[in-house]
Amino acid sequence: MTIRALYHTARGLQGLTAAERESTASRSIRRRLWLWRRGFVSQSDAVYDLDEASYEEYLSDYQRYVRTKRINGTWSVALSNKLLFHRVMQPFDDQRMAVYGMLRDGTFHAVDAGTMPSPREVTDGGSTVSAATDDGHGTATETHNAAQRVVERLEDEQRLVLKWVHGGGGNNVFLCTRTEDGYQVNDDHYTEAEFRSLVASLDEYLVCEFVEQGSFAAGLYPTTPNTIRLITMYDEVANELFIAAAIQRIGTDASAPLDNFTQGGLSAAIDLETGELGPGAQPPDGDGVERHLTHPDTGAPVEGVSVPGWDRIREQVLEMADACSFVPYIGWDVIVTGPDGEFSVIEANSYPGLKSIQVHGPLLADDRVRRFYERMDVC
Structure with missing residues (x-):
């Protein structure tokens, strides 16, 4: 087994252990041992209702967490x-959904050309901040400040999605909406200062179009x-x-x-x-x-x-x-x-x-x- 395969096996086993630990299904030790020997966690037993006659037709949690990770190499x-x-x-x-840019170390890096608005002035907690800066020669250049660019885009579109480049399963996803008195992120309300602080703290997050279903x-x-x-x-x-x-x-x-x-x-x-x-x-x-x-x-x-x-x-x-x-x-x-x-x-x-x-x-x-x-x- 290669080092890469060993690494993925170890990570898969960690995921499997975490899934068992987070299970809300109550099972006896005897039943859990039966499930573990066949590669399933307790939650799967609640979803699939496993028995000796049927369990081999289900792809097990062990096969999913450990072996399917190797398929695409x-x-x-x-x-x-x-x-x-x-x-x-x-x-x-x-x-494709539009990806406007990536946030990294407080900096905005453009991704899809021609998708960001022109520089302009917006309000930041009562003070005016320009989306453009002076390059020292009297020429306006577009800011790369992450919070400023996200706020600016929300002024145009009202909704955005911020998602971690490496995340999955719905984790590390922020649905952002501009409201009359600030911002809503998932189910939480943010003032503009709080929202800017959140965006500034995100590292390797994509700024994506909110797709209207x-x-x-x-x-x-x-x-x-x-x-x-x-x-x-x-x-x-x-x-x-x-x-x-x-x-x-x-x-x-x-x-x-x-x-x-x-x-x-x-x-x-x-x-x-x-x-x-x-x-x-x-x-x-x-x-x-x-x-x-x-x-x-x-x-x-x-x-x-x-x-x-x-x-x-x-x-x-x-x-x-x-x-x-x-x-x-x-x-x-x-x-x-x-x-x-x-x-x-x-x-x-x-x-x-x-x-x-x-x-x-x-x-x-x-x-x-x-x-x-x-x-x-x-x-």
Whole structure:
């Protein structure tokens, strides 16, 4: 085993241990030992309801945390580094969210050319600060001050997303909104001085466009962005990409301001042929999974609703996956923005979480998916 493989194994085991420690499912020591010997943590038992007859059809937590990390090898960086992924996606500009810049050591570094506003004056806690500085020759030059540039962009757009270049799973993401008396970051209110201090403290964060979801996604639950997760795999025998599974994630009062399943959001399976949603599964607060035909907070229909333009979404995601087929395993997060299958890619993951997928059934029950994981030495 290489040093790199040893490192990823150690990190994977750390993640597995942390997942068990954070589990809210109560299990006896005897049951936990049964689960651990088979590679599962207690929370998965609550989601999957495992037994001797079925557990081998589920990709285990050990396989996910330790072995799937190795699938993409060194090319996993093309997904795990969000700025690099943004560059990889350049041929698909219509599906890319705009990345205005990166924050590093209090400095703003522009990314997408032509996306930042012109220098102007804005108010900072009652005093006026110019977005331009004098270069000593009477010429105005644009400031690189991180807080100033983010405040300036919010003056134009009212909403932004700040996300860590290396983060995943909804962690280290700040949804920023300009309000009448300051700023809202996720669920917290900030004065302008507090907001500037927050931005100045962020290191290696991307300043991204807030993608406006279309009426379909907003109709599911208007308070959060509601994203589709698709997993693509490369079939070496058929020499083609395929979609292994797809779900519609739907925010709830418990998960807001995000739609993450592990934080209490809903996961509805998408029929890969028709785009129709199944019931929304909600993770257990203890044991068992709740399944909702309608949204538990708003009453909006879930089961039977169809993703608009599903054929277009499916084919374009496969086209993007084919363009980077050297990365054979990708979890895509996309948000539907229009009525005819228009969408934006929010991010992609090299070893996506699987509970929100397998809550609808075991992945390894599909022979093509099982063959993929077997060829990749995952199971």
